[in-house]
Amino acid sequence: GENVEQHPSTLSVQEGDSAVIKCTYSDSASNYFPWYKQELGKRPQLIIDIRSNVGEKKDQRIAVTLNKTAKHFSLHITETQPEDSAVYFCAANTGGFKTIFGAGTRLFVKA
């Protein structure tokens, strides 16, 4: 069945450094790849997304890249700040009525 693997499960960086989270999906029909951020005790919220016809998308300090051939996509956060500390989830959608999530990455940004 469809599966999304996410690495690492925990990531600790110093404030100002960059953070990279990587995901791999199994269903080649997947065409939409969102990223969600979940702060402690809060609901997941969409922070950025990318479609299969685009290789890279940037929004201020965050960017996503997609390699369709390898079925890999990544989240890049530059100049990390303490408020970036949260759990980040990657996900894949095949255009149907199902979004599959990775297991999540807990990001700690140390001041």
Place this chain on the structure above:
Amino acid sequence: KAGVTQTPRYLIKTRGQQVTLSCSPISGHRSVSWYQQTPGQGLQFLFEYFSETQRNKGNFPGRFSGRQFSNSRSEMNVSTLELGDSALYLCASSFDLEKLFFGSGTQLSVL
């Protein structure tokens, strides 16, 4: 516009009981998805409803069921509760079947 509303916020049940959770989507959103969130397991897809029809289902036992009403509100039912059903249950509504807007969740504890 009001966000996704889930009730109740907390529930404590004992093994063998059944439980019903409610989700009111954002006005105009006809798709409602349900997810189970447990530590280390990420967001596990339960099922998705669109226009009162279940369009997709995850790999959960038949004890987990749901329905959607004509006003797009959705309910999820778990029968014969087990200890392992303790989790945060999140619902998400969508307008475009891609971007998900999550509720705050129902924290279910099974004793």
